[in-house]
Each structure stands twice: as structure tokens, then as C-alpha cells.
Amino acid sequence: MGFRQLLATAFALNVPPAAILILLAASDQITWGLAVVCALAAYAGVIGILRIYFKDLRSVARYASTLRDHFRGTPPQHLSFDAAAELSSLYTQITAAFRERILTLEAQTSTDAEILDHLPNPVVMVNRQRTVTGFNQAAKSLFHNLETGHDLTRYIRDPILLDAFDMVSSGRRTLQHTEFVVASDAQRHFDVLTAHLPAETGNRNFVLSFSDLTELRKVEQMRADFAADAGHELRTPLSVLLGFIETLEGPAKDDPDALGQFLPVMRDQAQRMQSLVEDLLSLARIELNEHTPPSNDCDVATIIDKVAAGLRVKADAKNMNIRVTSTLDQTATIGEEKELVQVFQNLIENAIKYGHQDSTVDVKISLVKNPPAALARYRHSRIMAVSVCDQSDGIAREHLPRLTERFYRVDTARSRAVGGTGLGLAIVKHLVQRHRGTMIIDSEVGKGSVFTVYLPAQTADNVHKLYRA
Numbered sequence: 001m002g003f004r005q006l007l008a009t010a011f012a013l014n015v016p017p018a019a020i021l022i023l024l025a026a027s028d029q030i031t032w033g034l035a036v037v038c039a040l041a042a043y044a045g046v047i048g049i050l051r052i053y054f055k056d057l058r059s060v061a062r063y064a065s066t067l068r069d070h071f072r073g074t075p076p077q078h079l080s081f082d083a084a085a086e087l088s089s090l091y092t093q094i095t096a097a098f099r100e101r102i103l104t105l106e107a108q109t110s111t112d113a114e115i116l117d118h119l120p121n122p123v124v125m126v127n128r129q130r131t132v133t134g135f136n137q138a139a140k141s142l143f144h145n146l147e148t149g150h151d152l153t154r155y156i157r158d159p160i161l162l163d164a165f166d167m168v169s170s171g172r173r174t175l176q177h178t179e180f181v182v183a184s185d186a187q188r189h190f191d192v193l194t195a196h197l198p199a200e201t202g203n204r205n206f207v208l209s210f211s212d213l214t215e216l217r218k219v220e221q222m223r224a225d226f227a228a229d230a231g232h233e234l235r236t237p238l239s240v241l242l243g244f245i246e247t248l249e250g251p252a253k254d255d256p257d258a259l260g261q262f263l264p265v266m267r268d269q270a271q272r273m274q275s276l277v278e279d280l281l282s283l284a285r286i287e288l289n290e291h292t293p294p295s296n297d298c299d300v301a302t303i304i305d306k307v308a309a310g311l312r313v314k315a316d317a318k319n320m321n322i323r324v325t326s327t328l329d330q331t332a333t334i335g336e337e338k339e340l341v342q343v344f345q346n347l348i349e350n351a352i353k354y355g356h357q358d359s360t361v362d363v364k365i366s367l368v369k370n371p372p373a374a375l376a377r378y379r380h381s382r383i384m385a386v387s388v389c390d391q392s393d394g395i396a397r398e399h400l401p402r403l404t405e406r407f408y409r410v411d412t413a414r415s416r417a418v419g420g421t422g423l424g425l426a427i428v429k430h431l432v433q434r435h436r437g438t439m440i441i442d443s444e445v446g447k448g449s450v451f452t453v454y455l456p457a458q459t460a461d462n463v464h465k466l467y468r469a
């Protein structure tokens with residue numbers, strides 16, 4: 001308040017006492033001189049009080065403006081009027097309450113941003129003008145150079161997804177799902193949910209949330225390929241069989257020579273189909289319980305001896321020898337005997353099928369000091385290795401990583417000629433995985449191959465370590 005206003009206020013406040021003094025002087029109760037002196041004294045007194053009052057108010061106003069600018073400040077000290085002190089204290093309390101609210105909001109905003117950044121799904125926020133107004137880290141990795149302030153079409157050009165956005169932004173839909181493919185190094189498939197956000201989210205009116213479908217699509221593709229491969233594998237022996245049946249029903253109807261000639265081939269083809277169906281069923285069964293570890297006790301050396309004895313006839317047919325050696329006294333493990341028989345049967349039978357005439361199949365059981373990386377978590381347990389080594393043409397390096405894929409063969413004709421289904425190693429891989437083990441294949445062209453199965457060995461102390469992992 002200016003000085004003139006101060007004088008005017010003091011004057012206004014002095015009007016009633018001045019009127020009383022004039023009345024007293026006019027009725028000769030006091031002299032006019034005394035009345036003037038009293039009026040001047042009252043005027044000076046009011047001015048003095050008002051100055052102190054306004055000084056207090058100015059201090060409070062200054063304090064209020066520092067609070068407005070910095071949200072903190074030192075409240076004025078030694079205020080003369082209680083009302084001014086109360087006002088100052090109210091400002092302090094209001095500011096403290098606001099500060100607390102702001103801190104909570106800031107914490108919440110940064111937590112929301114952090115939560116958003118930790119989401120594995122890319123999320124992009126867009127306003128009504130289709131401008132990108134926010135995104136999380138996953139979105140930044142998906143769309144290179146993603147920045148706010150640009151039109152969405154700078155990053156997404158897919159017309160179907162943009163149509164979906166238009167549907168939602170025009171209010172025709174509240175949300176819309178669209179499949180979207182990002183063609184970077186490898187194709188990635190996403191299900192994109194475009195949704196309208198509540199009005200309180202400011203300039204973030206719409207959200208596009210991307211769920212990765214790549215693995216799902218891969219599995220679907222693998223299933224389709226597998227069904228096609230299985231169908232193809234079954235069709236060949238089936239058409240051979242049908243061909244022979246037609247011949248026997250037609251031109252060779254009464255020809256006992258043709259019958260004698262065709263029947264062994266028909267039996268071979270039927271057996272091939274039988275093996276294939278058995279392997280397919282086996283694989284389906286194994287995949288069903290692959291994630292349930294076995295719980296029975298069994299002994300690896302005993303199993304291998306049994307398998308080797310069973311394959312002796314096949315080995316003799318090629319004048320081959322199966323030699324089993326072990327550097328372990330104890331070869332017990334937790335496992336399903338039938339499944340481990342299937343594992344070693346497949347490996348030793350392959351060694352015989354693909355091994356050279358008159359050669360030896362060496363089966364070695366040993367303990368491993370440095371387990372392969374896949375079994376790193378069992379490094380404190382005993383790991384047993386069973387290697388099946390053959391003397392054969394070997395396998396070129398580029399085929400090794402694909403050998404355990406279903407129906408993958410290095411030489412399809414040769415595999416079929418020796419009665420292979422192309423599923424044996426896929427079955428072995430799944431069975432070994434169920435036993436918490438792993439298989440490593442090594443081969444040298446012109447020398448032979450080594451298929452090594454690593455299995456955690458059962459001992460009193462590693463059993464529960466093994467099954468807790």
C-alpha cells in the first residue's frame with residue numbers, strides 16, 4: 001500500500017473521533033486548541049499502527065511470492081499482528097501440503113514410466129493428431145530412431161494397422177487388434193492392440209501395445225512343416241504298397257512268382273510305415289511329459305550292456321564289434337529305464353547303420369570334470385558322459401547343428417535304405433532333455449562320429465540338488 005493510501009485510510013479511520021472532538025469543542029466542553037491537538041495525536045497514532053500492520057502484510061506478501069516462485073522460503077519473523085502471523089503460517093502449511101502432493105505425483109509418474117520401461121511389450125502413445133507422444137524402452141528397440149513429436153506414419157506404414165488406428169481415433173471402435181509384421185533382420189510378428197485412453201491421460205489419447213507372436217508363428221510353421229513331412233514320409237511307402245496291390249489284383253493276379261517277389265518288398269514298406277508311426281507316437285508322448293523329470297533309479301552301464309546285447313545280431317551282420325568300457329564303479333542315475341534304453345538303442349543302432357563294415361563301435365562311460373555349458377548349473381554335481389564312437393564316413397560340420405531336427409537327414413536315400421525314419425536323433429534329444437542332460441555331436445569326415453550324452457549322476461548329495469534346479 002502506498003503512502004497516500006496510508007494517509008487516506010488513517011484519515012478515514014479518524015473521521016468518527018474527529019467528529020466527537022468537533023462536537024466537544026463546539027459545545028465548549030474542551031477548547032478548540034485541545035480538540036486540534038487531540039485530533040492530530042489520534043491521526044498520528046492510527047498512521048503508526050497502520051504502518052506496522054502494513055509492514056507485517058508486506059512481509060507476508062514477500063514470503064508468499066518466494067513460496068510461489070520456489071515452493072519454499074523462510075517465514076517472516078517478529079510479526080506484530082496475530083492475523084499476519086496466522087496468514088504466514090497458513091501459507092507455510094498450504095505450500096507443504098502442495099509440495100507433498102507434487103512429490104507423490106512425481107514419484108508416481110516416474111514409477112509409471114519405469115513400469116512402462118520394464119514391460120517386455122513395446123508400447124507407443126499417440127495423440128488425436130496421430131503424433132507420437134510417448135513410448136517405452138521396448139518400443140525404442142523395435143522402431144529405430146523413435147522420437148516423440150513425429151507422425152505415427154514415420155514409423156508405421158502398414159495400411160491395416162493405420163486403418164485400425166483411424167477406427168479407434170474416430171470413435172468407431174474403442175479398441176482394435178491387428179497383426180503387424182516388422183521386417184528387420186528376422187521377421188517379427190506382433191499382435192497390436194490399439195486402444196483409446198481415458199481423458200485424464202493428457203496428450204496420450206491412444207495407446208498401441210505390441211505383443212510378440214514370433215515364437216507362436218514359428219511353432220505353428222514348424223507344426224505345419226512337421227505334418228507335411230510326416231505325410232510325405234508315409235505317402236511314399238503307402239503308394240509303393242498300393243502299386244503292388246494293384247499289380248497283384250490286376251496283371252499279376254494269378255502269378256505266384258510275382259507274389260513271391262512282391263511280398264518281401266511289401267513287408268519292408270509296411271515295416272517302414274510301422275517304424276515311422278511308432279517313432280511319431282513316441283515323439284508325441286515324449287514331448288507331452290518332457291517337462292516332468294523322471295523319478296526312478298536306474299543304472300546306465302546295465303542299460304548299455306542290455307542294448308549292446310540286443311544289437312549284437314545287427315552288428316554281426318556287418319561283422320562289427322560293440323565294445324563297452326567304463327571308468328566308473330557306480331553308474332546309477334535317476335531316470336526312466338525304458339527311455340534310456342531308447343536313447344542308447346538309437347545311438348548304437350545309428351553307429352552300426354552308418355559305421356563301416358568290420359569296424360568297432362566304442363561305447364565309453366566316464367565321469368566329466370568340465371560339463372558342457374548347457375549343464376553349467378550342475379557343475380557341483382557328478383556328471384556322467386556316455387560316448388558312442390563309430391568308424392564311418394563321418395558327418396560334414398555344417399550338418400551337425402541340424403541332426404536332431406525331425407526328418408533332417410544328411411543323405412535321405414541312404415537313411416531310407418538302412419531303415420531310418422529321420423526321427424531317431426530328435427527322440428534322443430527330447431529324452432535326454434527330460435533327464436536333465438544334454439547331447440553333443442562331434443564328427444570328422446573320413447574318420448567317424450562321436451555322440452556324447454551327458455547325464456547328471458545320482459549320488460546321495462546331488463539328488464535333491466538335481467531336482468530342485
Ligand code: ADP
Nearest residue numbers: 350351354409410411415420421422423424425
Ligand atoms: P535316421 O533314422 O535317418 O538314422 P536319425 O534321426 O537317427 O535318423 O539321424 C538323422 C541323420 O543323422 C541320419 O539320417 C544320418 O544322416 C545322420 N546320422 C545319425 N547318426 C549317424 C552316424 N552315427 N554316422 C553318420 N551319420 C549319422
